[in-house]
Amino acid sequence: VTHFPVTQRRLANGLTIVVQPDRRWPLIASMMCYTAGSRYDPPACAGLAHFCEHLAFYGPRDASGRTFPDRIVHAGGSTQASTTTDRICFSALFPRTALETVLAVEAERMTRALDPHDHEGLEVQRRVLIEELRERAQSPLGAAAFEQIHRRLFADGHPYHRPAAGEPDGIRAVTREDVNAFAASHLVPRHAILVLVGDLSIAEAVDVASRLFESLPAGLAHAPNAIVGSSPPHETQMPSLRVPASVLVAHTFVAWAVPGFGQPGWYLAALLIRALAAGRSSPLAQAVVDRAGLARDARGTLITMRDASTLVMTAAAVPGIASGRLEAGLLDAIDRLLSHGLPPASLARARKKALSDHYFIVQSLERRADLCALLSADVDAPERLDTEAARYAAADPDAIAAFASVLRDQPAGARLSFVPRAEAA
Amino acid sequence: MTPDAGIALAADPCDWSALAVAATTLPGGVRLLLVENHSVPLVFLSWTSPAGFECDPLGLEGIASLTPLLFREGSARRSAGQIAQQLDDLGAELASGSEWEGASLNLGLLSSDLFTGVELLLDMATTARFPDAAIARVRQRRLAEIEGRRRDPRAQANDELARALFGSTMYGRPPLGTVASVERIDADAIAAFHDARYRPDTSCLVIAGDVDGETALDRLATIASPRTTADRDTPDPLPSAAAIGIDPAEGLRTVHVAHATQTEIRVGHASVGRDSEDLPALDVLGTILGGGPTSRRATPTSAGGLDLSRPQPLHRPSSRRHVRGRNARRARCDGEGARGHPRGDCAPLRGARVRGRDRTGAAVAVSRGAPALSGSYWYGIDAWGDGVAWRSGASA
Numbered sequence: 001v002t003h004f005p006v007t008q009r010r011l012a013n014g015l016t017i018v019v020q021p022d023r024r025w026p027l028i029a030s031m032m033c034y035t036a037g038s039r040y041d042p043p044a045c046a047g048l049a050h051f052c053e054h055l056a057f058y059g060p061r062d063a064s065g066r067t068f069p070d071r072i073v074h075a076g077g078s079t080q081a082s083t084t085t086d087r088i089c090f091s092a093l094f095p096r097t098a099l100e101t102v103l104a105v106e107a108e109r110m111t112r113a114l115d116p117h118d119h120e121g122l123e124v125q126r127r128v129l130i131e132e133l134r135e136r137a138q139s140p141l142g143a144a145a146f147e148q149i150h151r152r153l154f155a156d157g158h159p160y161h162r163p164a165a166g167e168p169d170g171i172r173a174v175t176r177e178d179v180n181a182f183a184a185s186h187l188v189p190r191h192a193i194l195v196l197v198g199d200l201s202i203a204e205a206v207d208v209a210s211r212l213f214e215s216l217p218a219g220l221a222h223a224p225n226a227i228v229g230s231s232p233p234h235e236t237q238m239p240s241l242r243v244p245a246s247v248l249v250a251h252t253f254v255a256w257a258v259p260g261f262g263q264p265g266w267y268l269a270a271l272l273i274r275a276l277a278a279g280r281s282s283p284l285a286q287a288v289v290d291r292a293g294l295a296r297d298a299r300g301t302l303i304t305m306r307d308a309s310t311l312v313m314t315a316a317a318v319p320g321i322a323s324g325r326l327e328a329g330l331l332d333a334i335d336r337l338l339s340h341g342l343p344p345a346s347l348a349r350a351r352k353k354a355l356s357d358h359y360f361i362v363q364s365l366e367r368r369a370d371l372c373a374l375l376s377a378d379v380d381a382p383e384r385l386d387t388e389a390a391r392y393a394a395a396d397p398d399a400i401a402a403f404a405s406v407l408r409d410q411p412a413g414a415r416l417s418f419v420p421r422a423e424a425a
Numbered sequence: 426m427t428p429d430a431g432i433a434l435a436a437d438p439c440d441w442s443a444l445a446v447a448a449t450t451l452p453g454g455v456r457l458l459l460v461e462n463h464s465v466p467l468v469f470l471s472w473t474s475p476a477g478f479e480c481d482p483l484g485l486e487g488i489a490s491l492t493p494l495l496f497r498e499g500s501a502r503r504s505a506g507q508i509a510q511q512l513d514d515l516g517a518e519l520a521s522g523s524e525w526e527g528a529s530l531n532l533g534l535l536s537s538d539l540f541t542g543v544e545l546l547l548d549m550a551t552t553a554r555f556p557d558a559a560i561a562r563v564r565q566r567r568l569a570e571i572e573g574r575r576r577d578p579r580a581q582a583n584d585e586l587a588r589a590l591f592g593s594t595m596y597g598r599p600p601l602g603t604v605a606s607v608e609r610i611d612a613d614a615i616a617a618f619h620d621a622r623y624r625p626d627t628s629c630l631v632i633a634g635d636v637d638g639e640t641a642l643d644r645l646a647t648i649a650s651p652r653t654t655a656d657r658d659t660p661d662p663l664p665s666a667a668a669i670g671i672d673p674a675e676g677l678r679t680v681h682v683a684h685a686t687q688t689e690i691r692v693g694h695a696s697v698g699r700d701s702e703d704l705p706a707l708d709v710l711g712t713i714l715g716g717g718p719t720s721r722r723a724t725p726t727s728a729g730g731l732d733l734s735r736p737q738p739l740h741r742p743s744s745r746r747h748v749r750g751r752n753a754r755r756a757r758c759d760g761e762g763a764r765g766h767p768r769g770d771c772a773p774l775r776g777a778r779v780r781g782r783d784r785t786g787a788a789v790a791v792s793r794g795a796p797a798l799s800g801s802y803w804y805g806i807d808a809w810g811d812g813v814a815w816r817s818g819a820s821a
Contacts, residue, residue, distance in 0.1 A: 002463060002464050002465060022464075024464070278513065279509065279512065279513030280497075280509035280512075280513065281506065281509040281510040281512075281513045282513065290506075345514075349513060349514050349515075349516060352514070352515065352516035352535060353513075353516035354516075355466075355516065355535060356467065356516040356517070356518070356533070356534060356535050357516075359465040359466060359467045359535070360467065360518070360533065362465050363464055363465045363467060
């Protein structure tokens with residue numbers, strides 16, 4: 001097995017540098033990750049972090065009229081950005097010769113993320129964001145479903161209650177001053193992790209990063225409007241929610257809050273969901289598709305976040321099956337599966353699936369950089385990249401069975417069904 | 426500091442050697458290519474057959490793209506349930522699909538399961554069974570997809586440009602088929618298509634990843650394809666694809682799509698085939714003109730709007746544009762940015778003039794009539810075997 005040694009350093013201003021050399025190809029994947037996700041959105045401005053990410057992605061134009069992505073692309077790279085509940089990330093993949101150019105862009109983003117005079121750019125991005133939200137709302141079985149689940153699963157005021165992408169009213173309420181203040185507070189070395197994976201040495205990475213970032217001010221220790229920590233999820237059973245939607249058949253989602261990324265319970269959840277609900281022949285699919293004939297498809301998902309993750313099991317009805325019957329059948333199947341423990345064969349294939357999923361991530365420079373960032377930001381241990389596979393292999397079957405029992409008895413699952421409009425009427 | 430252990434270091438950053446590919450033929454006649462890469466304990470298997478859209482028989486358009494969707498439905502040795510069970514037991518990822526020239530079945534799994542995976546893949550690819558119920562299901566899904574494309578301005582523009590450039594010849598035909606052709610596709614037609622196009626002796630199996638070449642070749646030699654060349658007397662000839670006649674209709678074609686929120690514009694030119702030595706240069710040109718946020722096409726005008734009347738050095742068609750038969754390959758390179766660029770105004774778009782058009786070019790605009798454009802636009806270039814299409818869209 002190839003090892004992927006990782007080194008983590010911290011500059012005096014708080015910037016964390018994570019380096020994972022891999023010199024087989026002349027490419028580098030970078031990720032500048034800020035602990036500044038939607039959890040830091042002020043209550044009246046849901047979407048501020050996302051708004052800030054859009055504007056900071058482009059940044060101000062330089063003397064030759066180039067934006068940040070222009071400069072990276074001009075050097076032969078490609079770049080993207082994303083906002084989650086916990087982070088804003090700017091990633092790039094580029095030839096090793098462009099290392100200095102890309103890191104110079106990231107250093108400038110820290111000092112001058114936005115053009116203070118570009119009023120038109122701000123309004124354009126406001127329209128783009130609202131359009132994004134409109135498109136998400138039009139696909140109820142995708143992102144919109146998980147947003148609804150999180151509203152049910154996490155109480156109002158919890159950092160994961162609101163969607164990372166924001167809300168239309170929040171986006172409309174954001175002002176130029178809000179964005180500037182957010183960038184000044186959060187896009188700073190103290191809250192940043194720079195991951196570099198690829199064709200460079202540790203010494204080279206630390207040298208270039210030190211030259212470009214060491215002189216930057218650390219930034220504020222505690223960002224204003226931050227929701228620190230996490231409140232527990234709902235402690236009482238929430239009633240089932242039925243949402244009329246433009247769907248041909250009913251779709252039901254059942255969800256639980258489980259431990260956040262990197263915690264021991266997270267690995268149990270990751271194995272449990274694969275054992276019960278991964279693939280067309282999963283025990284869940286056999287129960288509600290093959291035996292009960294209620295669903296045409298059934299599967300599970302684990303949405304990973306820092307302080308709590310969301311374990312979701314979902315089923316799509318066969319035509320003619322009403323949402324109430326589907327939901328009852330799905331809940332019954334889940335209850336039976338969680339009660340019976342895991343047969344050795346199910347655990348074996350869950351481990352195998354977890355391992356192959358892990359290696360699919362690790363074999364890609366960009367996705368490996370993403371995992372390094374996650375391990376550094378959430379558990380402050382990026383070196384665990386090299387031991388993640390062993391965690392799946394070593395998971396104790398009794399611990400997984402105990403975890404399943406806790407899940408079965410947990411009263412706070414969210415239940416949500418999207419119902420064809422004809423049925424709802 | 427952690428040492429750089431575990432990863433082979435190249436002395437010179439640019440001194441990375443080309444992949445070493447071992448080639449042989451398996452007992453069943455399948456061409457095998459094997460590439461070692463031991464970075465992670467995974468292997469990727471890819472079965473490819475000459476069964477792309479260009480093989481669609483007249484009147485059965487869509488059959489090439491439908492067939493790979495049915496490989497999970499059963500084989501001579503396994504039922505659909507057994508295939509699903511084995512894939513899940515292996516923790517494997519299976520994907521299948523088709524393009525103009527070929528169709529493929531790809532499997533990714535842990536390297537410890539390599540030989541099980543090879544046996545499964547060969548069985549699925551060569552002895553596939555096509556139950557009526559499964560065909561009815563994918564046919565229904567395909568008909569819904571075709572209907573969906575009728576409401577999608579982007580798809581409409583692409584289809585219309587293909588028709589404008591290539592008429593009723595091969596590349597002018599829809600890869601997904603038409604409502605009429607898809608309704609004609611039944612189990613017998615698919616079985617006949619599969620029998621003719623997924624032959625071991627015309628197909629290729631690629632194994633890449635954590636595999637020891639010598640050991641694997643010895644072992645693979647014992648895994649004969651379930652169907653051998655001897656099963657048939659002589660290989661079927663390759664399809665006589667409809668000739669690529671390039672005689673695009675003159676003038677700007679406009680298609681109105683009700684409720685569209687974007688206007689799509691396509692400008693297309695006939696060009697070279699995929700096997701042309703000019704293609705790398707064409708790819709570079711495509712990148713310069715429309716391949717990213719720094720391309721000329723993406724550079725906003727000083728007025729901040731799309732301006733298709735801005736002079737552009739459009740690609741001139743090659744003198745070898747009349748490529749026929751199997752040489753008429755179709756490549757594709759998309760150049761959309763990660764973000765919709767800002768800016769955008771309808772005035773320059775409505776007044777667009779398309780330059781550089783000649784008898785090999787065609788222009789298509791798909792809109793909802795009188796769009797008031799603003800917000801964002803996207804851009805790109807499609808390089809096909811016989812056509813290059815610049816395209817831009819703007820959100821209304």
